Amino acid sequence: MALDAKIPSGPLQDKWAKHKRDSKLINPANKRKFTIIIVGSGLAGGAAAATLSELGYKVKCFCYQDSPRRAHSIAAQGGINAAKNYQNDGDSVYRLFYDTLKGGDFRSREGNVYRLAEVSVNIIDQCVAQGVPFAREYGGLLANRSFGGAQVSRTFYARGQTGQQLLLGCYQALEKEVHNGGVQMYPRTEMLDMVVVDGHAKGIVVRDMQTGEISSHAGDAVLLATGGYGNVFFLSTNAKGCNVTAAYRAHKRGAYFSNPCYTQIHPTCIPVSGDYQSKLTLMSESLRNDGRIWVPKKAEDAKKNPNDIPDSDRDYYLERKYPSFGNLSPRDIASRSAKEVCDEGRGVGPGGRGVYLDFRDAINRLGEDAIRNRYGNLFQMYAKITGENPYKAPMRIYPAVHYTMGGLWVDYNLMSNLPGLHVLGEANFSDHGANRLGASALMQGLADGYFVIPVTLAVYLAGQKPGAVTTDAPEFKAVEEEVRTRTKTFLDIKGKRSVDSFHRELGLLLWDKCGMARNKAGLEEALKKIPEIREEFWQNLRVPGNGTNLNQELEKAGRVADFMEFGELMCRDALDREESCGGHFREEHQFTEADPEVKSGTTQPGEAKRHDDKFAYASAWEYAGKDKPPVLHKEELVFDTVKPSVRSYQ
Amino acid sequence: MNLTLKIWRQEGPDAKGQMQTVEARDIPEEASFLEMLDIVNERIIEEGGDPVQFDHDCREGICGTCSLTINGVPHGPDNGVTTCQLHMRKFRDGDTIWIEPFRAKAFPVVRDLVVDRSAFDRIIAAGGYISVRTGSAPDANGLPIEKDHADQSFDAATCIGCGACVAACPNASPMLFVGAKASHLNLLPQGKPELDIRVLAMVRQMDAEGFGNCTNHYECEGVCPKEISADVIARLNREYACASVKEGVA
Numbered sequence: 001m002a003l004d005a006k007i008p009s010g011p012l013q014d015k016w017a018k019h020k021r022d023s024k025l026i027n028p029a030n031k032r033k034f035t036i037i038i039v040g041s042g043l044a045g046g047a048a049a050a051t052l053s054e055l056g057y058k059v060k061c062f063c064y065q066d067s068p069r070r071a072h073s074i075a076a077q078g079g080i081n082a083a084k085n086y087q088n089d090g091d092s093v094y095r096l097f098y099d100t101l102k103g104g105d106f107r108s109r110e111g112n113v114y115r116l117a118e119v120s121v122n123i124i125d126q127c128v129a130q131g132v133p134f135a136r137e138y139g140g141l142l143a144n145r146s147f148g149g150a151q152v153s154r155t156f157y158a159r160g161q162t163g164q165q166l167l168l169g170c171y172q173a174l175e176k177e178v179h180n181g182g183v184q185m186y187p188r189t190e191m192l193d194m195v196v197v198d199g200h201a202k203g204i205v206v207r208d209m210q211t212g213e214i215s216s217h218a219g220d221a222v223l224l225a226t227g228g229y230g231n232v233f234f235l236s237t238n239a240k241g242c243n244v245t246a247a248y249r250a251h252k253r254g255a256y257f258s259n260p261c262y263t264q265i266h267p268t269c270i271p272v273s274g275d276y277q278s279k280l281t282l283m284s285e286s287l288r289n290d291g292r293i294w295v296p297k298k299a300e301d302a303k304k305n306p307n308d309i310p311d312s313d314r315d316y317y318l319e320r321k322y323p324s325f326g327n328l329s330p331r332d333i334a335s336r337s338a339k340e341v342c343d344e345g346r347g348v349g350p351g352g353r354g355v356y357l358d359f360r361d362a363i364n365r366l367g368e369d370a371i372r373n374r375y376g377n378l379f380q381m382y383a384k385i386t387g388e389n390p391y392k393a394p395m396r397i398y399p400a401v402h403y404t405m406g407g408l409w410v411d412y413n414l415m416s417n418l419p420g421l422h423v424l425g426e427a428n429f430s431d432h433g434a435n436r437l438g439a440s441a442l443m444q445g446l447a448d449g450y451f452v453i454p455v456t457l458a459v460y461l462a463g464q465k466p467g468a469v470t471t472d473a474p475e476f477k478a479v480e481e482e483v484r485t486r487t488k489t490f491l492d493i494k495g496k497r498s499v500d501s502f503h504r505e506l507g508l509l510l511w512d513k514c515g516m517a518r519n520k521a522g523l524e525e526a527l528k529k530i531p532e533i534r535e536e537f538w539q540n541l542r543v544p545g546n547g548t549n550l551n552q553e554l555e556k557a558g559r560v561a562d563f564m565e566f567g568e569l570m571c572r573d574a575l576d577r578e579e580s581c582g583g584h585f586r587e588e589h590q591f592t593e594a595d596p597e598v599k600s601g602t603t604q605p606g607e608a609k610r611h612d613d614k615f616a617y618a619s620a621w622e623y624a625g626k627d628k629p630p631v632l633h634k635e636e637l638v639f640d641t642v643k644p645s646v647r648s649y650q
Numbered sequence: 651m652n653l654t655l656k657i658w659r660q661e662g663p664d665a666k667g668q669m670q671t672v673e674a675r676d677i678p679e680e681a682s683f684l685e686m687l688d689i690v691n692e693r694i695i696e697e698g699g700d701p702v703q704f705d706h707d708c709r710e711g712i713c714g715t716c717s718l719t720i721n722g723v724p725h726g727p728d729n730g731v732t733t734c735q736l737h738m739r740k741f742r743d744g745d746t747i748w749i750e751p752f753r754a755k756a757f758p759v760v761r762d763l764v765v766d767r768s769a770f771d772r773i774i775a776a777g778g779y780i781s782v783r784t785g786s787a788p789d790a791n792g793l794p795i796e797k798d799h800a801d802q803s804f805d806a807a808t809c810i811g812c813g814a815c816v817a818a819c820p821n822a823s824p825m826l827f828v829g830a831k832a833s834h835l836n837l838l839p840q841g842k843p844e845l846d847i848r849v850l851a852m853v854r855q856m857d858a859e860g861f862g863n864c865t866n867h868y869e870c871e872g873v874c875p876k877e878i879s880a881d882v883i884a885r886l887n888r889e890y891a892c893a894s895v896k897e898g899v900a
């Protein structure tokens with residue numbers, strides 16, 4: 001099937017305005033008759049639910065947490081981008097568009113990215129009006145900071161809690177609509193499957209996590225805003241409950257999954273310290289402004305007290321390899337370099353998977369107080385978690401899984417190839433290409449929820465008769481039955497191993513073979529091993545208790561069962577993509593000294609090497625049935641405005 | 651380290667609960683409190699038992715999902731942290747640790763250590779927002795806000811809605827939670843137009859949910875993982891009194 005992104009014709013800067021002008025409207029009296037199902041109450045889902053309800057639609061919103069306020073968006077720290085140009089430093093919609101497209105290594109759509117940059121300015125207005133307390137200057141106006149991949153200062157922030165404050169604004173708008181009767185909220189309710197009627201997504205099957213009751217909900221359209229799948233790796237900076245289930249279930253019902261291999265690994269996280277560890281904590285990238293990253297030159301020094309290792313025995317490898325960017329090299333480079341030195345046996349700390357981030361020189365130069373002023377809260381967080389004093393000994397850091405650029409395929413209207421299904425926020429694939437720039441995920445989630453879907457949903461609904469499908473349709477009964485059987489199967493296996501033990505095993509394998517660097521042999525090995533792990537999972541899993549009350553092991557079992565299949569899709573996608581781009585680094589495809597781009601100084605050896613002639617497409621995988629390989633569809637990416645070039649950081 | 655845990659076990663909302671003694675063996679002191687419970691649960695599962703149910707999600711102190719009253723103190727012995735940020739090095743080998751849910755009439759137990767805090771959502775729904783339709787906002791810099799006010803508003807806005815304040819209060823009063831939301835919004839110029847209806851509606855909803863009232867014990871301030879000051883309660887009381895008077899006159 002040819003994938004039509006439905007990008008409006010005309011000049012880039014007119015597309016969105018033209019689309020809004022040309023799109024059908026639903027008259028107010030009719031809106032009330034449409035029921036919209038929204039799964040997810042993070043920035044994307046919460047914003048959509050509040051706004052669609054304000055417009056008059058009947059909204060049912062679901063989340064697995066006990067309150068919509070706890071969606072994972074709450075954890076975002078650094079900030080949100082917007083092309084306001086309040087600093088008068090030359091920012092513009094075009095510049096934000098260009099930075100985002102280039103940051104994504106030319107693997108996203110021009111039309112979508114331009115629209116994102118355009119609506120970014122409305123987001124800030126909306127949030128301030130809701131009472132989001134962004135940082136301000138003494139004159140009372142909004143403050144900005146700079147973020148990676150940009151030469152202007154366009155990031156709005158609320159201390160280190162930007163996500164929290166944005167989500168509270170969104171949550172309050174949502175609760176306002178709950179109070180007004182437009183939104184029915186279903187917390188602690190997990191979507192376990194999607195229902196397709198006559199080729200259209202018309203409902204979901206959910207489990208009440210408190211009573212175990214399985215039930216159906218029908219709607220005129222289904223919106224998934226269920227976040228990213230980083231937890232497939234078990235260890236990540238994501239919240240424990242983040243999962244791929246909603247997206248993957250939709251995939252199995254016909255929705256294409258795009259670019260599953262694009263994952264972002266963040267270079268500065270607190271390293272794994274033992275097998276008991278349940279998650280990884282992000283340390284802001286800003287630390288790299290003053291910290292110097294190093295490992296011992298000799299593997300035998302790796303166990304020594306770092307303060308006893310003289311400078312002559314230290315390898316400041318980023319400064320050595322990338323003299324012009326040094327410790328501020330881009331995320332993917334910094335992450336991969338840390339892996340390399342650890343692979344050589346020079347990593348430090350438990351398990352040898354860590355590198356030092358050392359403030360000794362900065363403290364000597366500026367004094368401890370200056371460093372405390374700049375990074376006090378981060379140093380404290382580090383001390384609480386590790387029990388070490390980062391003013392006295394260098395921090396240990398290591399890259400960790402952070403964000404997933406891949407997601408369900410959607411067109412310009414955020415609609416999947418499966419009619420009626422719309423996908424928002426991190427759960428879709430649309431705007432970040434192969435690499436997301438910092439502070440752009442919050443922007444995208446809110447853009448999708450507040451400003452895009454309220455317009456584009458009508459394009460679909462205009463052709464639908466409201467309330468035409470109810471849960472009486474036989475399709476609902478059939479899917480419900482499948483969900484019941486599946487739940488019962490988990491409980492009936494009564495094997496020996498816990499869900500977590502399988503999840504850890506899968507995660508380690510993926511981290512090793514489909515993590516920071518991938519190669520053909522490793523991916524093929526993973527593709528052989530994942531089915532073996534999965535096989536054992538279905539034979540030897542132990543889920544205690546029954547399905548009739550709160551049962552967290554049962555919840556996890558469902559999510560991990562989907563990760564077991566999804567992990568395979570990731571590896572398949574990574575194997576297909578015989579190039580390196582953004583977060584996807586295939587060891588076979590990197591620049592070497594022999595390349596003209598290196599000789600001319602445009603790039604450096606070891607940088608990701610794209611192959612635009614063959615791979616300037618978004619992959620879109622179609623589920624083909626149990627034990628059948630998925631079918632690859634390609635959406636060719638068209639660049640009318642910007643000519644893809646080698647990403648250069650010099 | 652080895653520990654003896656006394657854990658509240660309760661099958662469901664209507665079941666009778668009791669404390670159960672569980673031995674926690676070989677716990678690394680680098681582990682967080684919740685990771686300690688993960689290890690304990692892993693063993694329970696291996697041995698064919700029912701693992702302890704407890705709430706958690708972000709595990710970095712921001713989502714407000716984790717709860718637990720540890721040795722009688724919501725979020726345990728460390729200051730300014732949530733349970734998920736508490737580390738085992740705060741305890742000693744051989745310790746006995748009491749682990750209970752956040753208890754309050756308005757927070758019914760769902761199972762074991764998990765409670766239902768949806769009353770908080772209903773308090774926000776009653777008035778904890780600024781009514782602004784999407785798309786109707788003026789330019790963000792059109793309304794300069796004094797940095798001091800913005801900062802104070804922020805301090806209140808850091809509330810994570812965990813409910814520790816309620817669990818710590820002898821009256822199970824949520825005034826720190828309600829006060830924090832009121833201060834967050836009422837200190838901003840955008841929040842002024844709805845100030846009166848906001849505080850009246852939130853306080854009335856709080857009463858309707860079966861929470862108690864504040865009689866100035868200030869236990870809440872001591873356990874708040876975000877160290878929100880009880881000043882927000884005083885401000886809310888003033889605003890409520892004022893709004894009630896105006897309502898009476900009107």
Ligand SMILES: Cc1cc2nc3c(=O)[nH]c(=O)nc-3n(C[C@H](O)[C@H](O)[C@H](O)COP(=O)(O)OP(=O)(O)OC[C@H]3O[C@@H](n4cnc5c(N)ncnc54)[C@H](O)[C@@H]3O)c2cc1C
Binds near residue numbers: 063242443
């Ligand atoms: C530590 C950290 C820091 C970050 N910092 C930044 C930053 O500074 N700037 C930035 O731009 N981005 C940042 N990001 C990324 C950004 O936070 C996320 O990409 C974004 O918030 C995702 O929003 P969302 O609405 O798509 O999904 P989420 O907020 O993850 O929401 C998902 C929703 O779906 C629900 N859900 C999921 N599955 C189901 C199911 N099966 N059934 C029912 N409900 C379900 C959940 O309950 C939840 O309500 C950060 C991410 C992390 C991990």
Ligand code: FES
Binds near residue numbers: 705709711712713714
């Ligand atoms: S789990 Fe999120 S605050 Fe503790």
